[in-house]
Amino acid sequence: MNGAEAIADVLKDEGVEHVFSHAGGTISLLLDAIHKAGIRVFVFRNEAGAGHAAQAAFRVTQHAQVVIVTSGPGATNLVTPVADAYYDSDAIVALVGQVGTDSMKGNMDVRQRGFQETPTLDIMRPVTKRVYGPLNPIVLRDSVRQALAYSASERPGPCVVDCPMDLQRGEVDDGANYLVSPAIADVAAWDAEEVAAAIMVASNPLIVAGRGALSSYKEVRTFVGKTGIPLVASLPAVGIIPTDWPHYKGMLGHTGHERANAVVRDADCIISLGARLDLRQTGTLTDEWEKGKTIIRVDIDKGEMENSRIRVDYPCQCSVFEWLREVAPLVNGDNDKRKGIYK
Numbered sequence: 167m168n169g170a171e172a173i174a175d176v177l178k179d180e181g182v183e184h185v186f187s188h189a190g191g192t193i194s195l196l197l198d199a200i201h202k203a204g205i206r207v208f209v210f211r212n213e214a215g216a217g218h219a220a221q222a223a224f225r226v227t228q229h230a231q232v233v234i235v236t237s238g239p240g241a242t243n244l245v246t247p248v249a250d251a252y253y254d255s256d257a258i259v260a261l262v263g264q265v266g267t268d269s270m271k272g273n274m275d276v277r278q279r280g281f282q283e284t285p286t287l288d289i290m291r292p293v294t295k296r297v298y299g300p301l302n303p304i305v306l307r308d309s310v311r312q313a314l315a316y317s318a319s320e321r322p323g324p325c326v327v328d329c330p331m332d333l334q335r336g337e338v339d340d341g342a343n344y345l346v347s348p349a350i351a352d353v354a355a356w357d358a359e360e361v362a363a364a365i366m367v368a369s370n371p372l373i374v375a376g377r378g379a380l381s382s383y384k385e386v387r388t389f390v391g392k393t394g395i396p397l398v399a400s401l402p403a404v405g406i407i408p409t410d411w412p413h414y415k416g417m418l419g420h421t422g423h424e425r426a427n428a429v430v431r432d433a434d435c436i437i438s439l440g441a442r443l444d445l446r447q448t449g450t451l452t453d454e455w456e457k458g459k460t461i462i463r464v465d466i467d468k469g470e471m472e473n474s475r476i477r478v479d480y481p482c483q484c485s486v487f488e489w490l491r492e493v494a495p496l497v498n499g500d501n502d503k504r505k506g507i508y509k
Contacts, residue, residue, distance in 0.1 A: 168195075168199075168303070168334065169335065170196045170198070170200075171199045171338075172303065172307040173199065173200075173261070173306070174196075174202070176314075177200065177203070178203050178204070179311075180311065182205060182232055183205065184205060184206040184207070184208055184223075185200060185205060185208070185231075185233065185234055186208050186216040186217070186220045186223070186233045187207055187208065187209055187233065187234040187235065188210050188211070188212055188215070188216050188235055189209060189236070190235065190240045190263060191263070192236045192240075192265065192282070192329070193235065193240075196234060196261065197234060212243055213233075213241075213247075214243050216233050216234075216247075217250075217251070217258065218247045218250070220247070220251075220258040221247060221254070221256040224251075224256045224257050224322070228318075228381045229318065230257040230258065230259055230314050231257070231258050232260075232314075233259070233261070234262075234263075235262055235263065236262075236263040236282075237264050237282045237286070238283070238284045239282070240263065241262045241284050241290075242289065244260055245290065245293070248260060248293055252295070252324055253293075254402055255377050255378065256322060256323070258317065258324045259325050259327065261310065262327065263329055263331065264283070264286065264328045264329055264331070265279075265281065265282070265283045265330065265331060266330050266331045266332035267333070269283065271283060286328055287326065290326045293324070294323065294325055294326050295316060296325050297325070297326045297327075298312070298326070298327040299328045300327070300328065300330075303333045303334075304338055306330075309327050310327055313326075356481065356482045358492035358496060361482065362496035362497050364460050365395075365462070365493075368434050368435030370432055370433050370435070371433065372397070372398065372415075372430060372433035372436055372437065373390065373395055373397040374398055374399075374400070374430070374436055374437065374439065374443070374447075375397055375399045375400065375403040375406045375439050376399075376400045376402065376403050376438070376440040377400065377402035377403055378440020378441070378464075378465060378466065378486055379403060379406055380402070380406060380440075381485075381486070381487070382486045382487040385486070385487060385490045386439065386490070387407050388494070389490055390411075390413050391413075392497075392499045393498070393499045394413065395413070395437070396413050396415050398414075398416055398418040398422075398430060399414075399416075399418070400418065400419065401419070401421070401422075403440075403441070404417055416429075418430055418447055419448075420449065433459060434459055434460065435460045435462070436460070436461045438461065438462065438464060439464050439489070440466075441465075442470060443463070445475070448475065448476060452476055456476060460480070461476060461479050461480070462479065463480070463481055463482065464482045464489045465482075465483060466483065466484060466485050466486075467483075471483050
């Protein structure tokens, strides 16, 4: 079994049913192996279209998606969707063709040695969760498996795997062990009862839903229906609850709805579920935005939590799903001010 066939086996084993691509020479062997493995290949007019389609598929399925492009211009054309996936927290794995390891310039003082050799990993590193530069067929195979797991873990995002041509052709030992997937970071401690109590004493609580809440949209809808707490959405979260529900008050922010921003202004308790609370959502006068509010922030990303622009009274570093699992049973819907009217 060669490296390309081993990658195809990994994709099948991980439940990947289709990939997105724009064909090219350095990935022809890989695409052929994937096709023979029964995995459907969606071919686009350019690499950017393939990458954006992978983003869309992740948002629908919540499973990491695979995009495959060739080296050189194929890799550089993919930078925009990879960066977009990084900032919008979309789990995509980019398998990018590369010249053979014997044709790489390494430390040579030349701009390029192999045809269409491009420093893909250096270009992509700032806008990915992780990049992989395997130097033998076994590590190439294992890097793909690890990238699929890591891209969808914690806060989702893109991973990029360099796929040199000689590693795709090289033989793989079926008995070799896979790399160990990176461990999930420990979730910071927070008290569900304290958080629930803060919500229950509020007269005008409000949910601000962001991209990080989309994967738990069913649980969010149940929580909103039970408690009657109104919800505003950031742009990526529009649709998290039906827009014709009376609980939905629109999209917040400077390009959002006037009603949504008015509801935020009047709220005395903000429940931020997976939203970054960035400049476009809060404006520059954060003191005014925070005034008179208890702020509960739920975010799985430790860096976002530690560098919040907004004062946070109850930081909950965890997934929205976990937060709702712990807090939702403790918040009742009996308060007439918040009683849900959706049945």
